[in-house]
Amino acid sequence: MSYIGGIALILFTTTIAGAISERIGIPIVIGQLLVGILLGPAALGWLHPNVLLDAGAEIGVVILMFMAGLESDLKLLKKYFKPALSVATFGVILPMVCFFIYGEFMHQSFERAVFWGVVFAATSVSISVEVLREFGRLNSKEGATILGAAVVDDIMAVLILSVFVSMFGNVNQTSGSPSLWVSLVEQAVYFVLVYLLIRWFAPFLIRLFEHLAVPQAVPIISLVICLGMAYLADLTGLSAVIGAFFAGIAIAQTKAHSEVSANINPIGYAFFIPIFFVSIGLEMNFDHFWRNISLIVVMTILALLTKLIGGGLGAKLLGFSWNSAYVVGAGMVSRGEMALIIAQIGYQAHLLHASVYSEVIIVIVLSTLLAPLMLKQAINRLPDTTHES
Template identity: 80%
Template sequence: MDYIGGIALILFATTIAGALSQRIGVPSVIGQLLVGILLGPAVLNWIRPGELVSVGAEIGVIILMFMAGLESDLKLLKRYFKPAVSVATFGVILPMACFYVYGLVMHQSFERAVFWGVVFAATSVSISVEVLRELGKLNTKEGATILGAAVVDDIMAVLILSVFVSMFSSRSQQSPNLALSLVEQLAYFVMVYVLIRWIAPILMHLFKRLALPQSVPIMSLIICLGMAYLADLTGLSAVIGAFFAGIAVAQTPAQKEVTANISPIGYAFFVPIFFISVGLEMRFDHFWTNIWLIVGMTVVAILSKLVGGGLGAKLLGFSFNSAYVVGAGMVSRGEMALIIAQIGYQAKLLAPALYSELIVVIILSTVLAPLLLKHAIRRNQTELPAADQQAS
């Protein structure tokens, strides 16, 4: 029964840490992760990685990605399609290229150097959204572009992650039939389209007609877990199935009902266990030895997204300061990078000795991102009155 006490401790500690983090302006994710470090082998050693935490974390990351899909606004993406795609594309390519080169310089293998790029190609704009909302800039051209680019960025990051993990897994297992695996994965993406277009709406409608009060959320979980399982069977990451399942359900009239019912299950129980599990894996034996590696990675993480996202906006006619706002809004890595890092760690795509350092860089880029965005917005505001004066 010790695991019951462990779960109670995890839920209590993550709730308090999340609340304190939000009060001081830091994402609650960071507080939950720090609790994992504190309670884990790195500090107090009260909770250790085990089967219960592993299973809870796996379900947590699947629900987290399902919620990310549910919250993806495809209508907004259609409205700002060109700038969103441009910002997301350059915001993915530049970090991947920079971290690949940086990884080779730091004597990482080809796979591990590429995977550094995959981790930091991801973005999480939940923090940027709060800053934009606070400053009344959420409905501006820059704010809408950031939100649209986040949808494209998430899709690209999940696809790159799944393809890369699949290729590395095939290589490591010396699979004799890579062509068959690729055909299966292509068939899976065709099924994703069919799910979004026809299957999900039909299933959600049928279950809505049942007398059970929770039939619609239950059906959404069946779709989520089923797609995650099928993705895993084809050699893709389970998170891609959960993510596209969320997108599929989001296109149905049941989206708000599903969000209202699934969100408490995920964020109250399974998601905290996932972030705790990330902290439990961290060690600081070589932290000070690798301090300059951490500094270098943090600089590359911030500049590559800032320049990449900004360049994508500038090429489509945004002013310099406006492009600066868009680039700054894409810097935060947050939970998306943590998910990718954890999957890579389990797939042995990250060097165990550098896992903790990578997580620290994700935390630093997430904490510094809102400060950078606020500076960019203030600079852009000073440009607007000057432009108005010149026009008059």
């Protein structure tokens, strides 16, 4: 029964850490990750990775990605599609190229060098949203472009991650694994299923379960869709997170969006998601920290500049002023939970070497903490006349 005490300790400490994080203005997920480091083998040694925590963390990341899909505003994306696509595309390509080159320079294997780029191609704009709201810029041209680009960026990152893990990851590979061509066909069929889910299946099931005299029937079928799509994605060799993400997008297009969000969020944030972020901290160690300090510094600089320049260039090419493009680029810098998810999946798939795993997590944390400072400085450069409602 010791695992029950461990879970109780995780939930208690992450709640306290979350409150402290909010008070000092850093993301709650960073506080939860630090709890994992503090309680895990890297510090106190009170908690260690185990089967139960791994299962809880796996469910946590699936629910987290489901909620990310739920919060993806496709209407906003349609309105600002061209600048959002440009910003996201350049903001994905530049980090992937630069981190691949640096990975090769650091004598990583081809697939691990590419995966460094995959990790830092991700963006999480939840922090940027708070900064934009604070300055009254959330509904401006810059704010809407950042939000739209975040949707495209998430879709790109999840697709790249899934295809890359299916090709190079060796978590579930066996001698009897299907050939690459068979896997590609299965994955193509899966994406057809995703389209059908968004277009017809999800709305039909939601309408059907709305008429059942069962409490919480709609949130339950939404979870079934989420877990089912995650399971099917895993069967085809894709990452489970892609199934959960597109399941969230499908539910977001129905009238039940608000009800599902209101019921699933507490399940995720009260239990499974804290376990996921703590589990990342439990995997960390600092045996090679000082030996790899130059790696951390260079990767942090690359993490900041590649998104800033890539996103800013994408905006500038679509007619934004230099100051507005700077705001958009700064708004895309934060990696947050999306990069943490990708790093954890890559670590489990042996695409991220254990000797640099902790350092990569540190860089993600540093870029997430520095991002709002960069965005605030960029917004202060904007003249009031550029503000658009």
